[in-house]
Amino acid sequence: MELIPTKIEGLLIIEPRVFGDDRGFFLESWNREIFIQLGLDLNFVQDNHSRSGRGVLRGLHYQQPNPQGKLVRVVSGRAWDVAVDLRAGSSTYGQWVGLELSARNKRMFWVPPGFAHGFVSLEDVTDFLYKCTAPYDPANEHTLAWDDPSIGIDWPLEGMDPQLSTKDKLGKRLGDVEAFT
Structure with a gap:
């Protein structure tokens, strides 16, 4: 596996070793000793799987307290995946990193606690998997506005009207959220 740093400390792109031939491929998506x-000494306690149609935008979610770190990947389709830094005192507070995750590129994205996270599905069927370092805690889940102009995320929405859940439509602006300490 190869770790590729991003412009924000802590956010990492992970390139797994892929062994392929005319029959298909094999890769290790998680091996505690290698990580x-x-x-990355991570303790995962929950695995999640979501399926989304083209244009479904999920996020930007975070839990506070009880923050989750997430190791995310796409196993069918394509998604534009985004993390926003919400760590108090961080020199990159309010900045974001986005990248395409797909069944084809097989990349993974490590989003540590202290970040809001979301994605938009770029294909009709996108299966998104994520391993979490803390259990889902609905009482402490929050949503950062996906379209907050002060953050300025460049979502690849050409020809798409984003489909949002009710809670995602009600996301708060960056200036109205409490930073992680």
Whole structure:
């Protein structure tokens, strides 16, 4: 596996080793010992799987207290995945990183606690998997506005009207959320 740093400290793109031939491919998406060797001593307690149609936008979600770190990947389709830094005192507070995750590129994205996270599905059927370091805690889940102009996320929405849940339509602006301490 290869770790690729992003412009925001802590957010990492992970390129797994893929072994392929004319029959298909094999990859290890999680191996505790390898991740520890790479400096990521993570304890996952929950796995999630979501399926979304083209244009479904989920997020930007975070839990506070009880924040989750998430190791995310797409196993069918394509998604534009985004994380926004909400760590108090961070020199990159309010900045974002986005990247395409797809069944084809097989990349993973490590989103540590202290970030809001979301994605938009770019294909008709996109299956998104994520391993979490803390259980889902609906009483402490919050939503950052996906379209907050002070953040300025460049969502690839050409020809799409984003489909949002009710809670995602009610996301708060960056200036109205409490930073992680």
